[in-house]
Amino acid sequence: MSSPLPAPRLNAVQTRILNLLVAAQKPLSAYEVIDALSGEKHSEKPLAPPTVYRALQKLMDGGLAHRLESQNAYVACRAQGHALCAGFMICRACGVTREFSGAALESFLGQAARKNGFAAEAVSIEIRGLCSACQQSESRCGERPG
Ligand SMILES: [Zn+2]
Numbered sequence: 001m002s003s004p005l006p007a008p009r010l011n012a013v014q015t016r017i018l019n020l021l022v023a024a025q026k027p028l029s030a031y032e033v034i035d036a037l038s039g040e041k042h043s044e045k046p047l048a049p050p051t052v053y054r055a056l057q058k059l060m061d062g063g064l065a066h067r068l069e070s071q072n073a074y075v076a077c078r079a080q081g082h083a084l085c086a087g088f089m090i091c092r093a094c095g096v097t098r099e100f101s102g103a104a105l106e107s108f109l110g111q112a113a114r115k116n117g118f119a120a121e122a123v124s125i126e127i128r129g130l131c132s133a134c135q136q137s138e139s140r141c142g143e144r145p146g
């Protein structure tokens with residue numbers, strides 16, 4: 001698997017968490033991250049939650065990950081180079097989360113904030129619905145289970 005991310009300097013824990021988030025197709029909570037990393041190597045001590053939270057914060061500061069406010073969970077950034085605005089489509093059936101970003105959206109939201117004299121620091125848009133795979137499996141209506 002190739003990693004196209006031009007990562008800022010990450011320590012071992014941060015790199016492992018980033019790889020985990022990239023591999024996951026869904027948002028992971030901090031505790032799911034801890035569980036997954038603790039299960040990796042039994043010889044290692046489980047990671048302390050503050051370590052994981054710090055690492056997640058570092059990834060977010062570096063633009064490598066985002067937090068989904070509504071789910072209190074984290075996803076790897078799939079669209080590099082966007083500063084402020086991240087949008088997510090979250091499938092209510094399977095939980096798959098896709099990131100989208102758009103310059104038009106970002107400038108619109110930036111303008112709205114500026115008009116109100118508001119200094120926006122982060123924008124997160126969450127669209128809920130069904131992913132294309134789940135739409136198809138719903139319309140097939142149990143033709144092929146699973
Ligand atoms: Zn992103």
Ligand SMILES: [Zn+2]
Nearest residue numbers: 091094131134
């Ligand atoms: Zn789905």
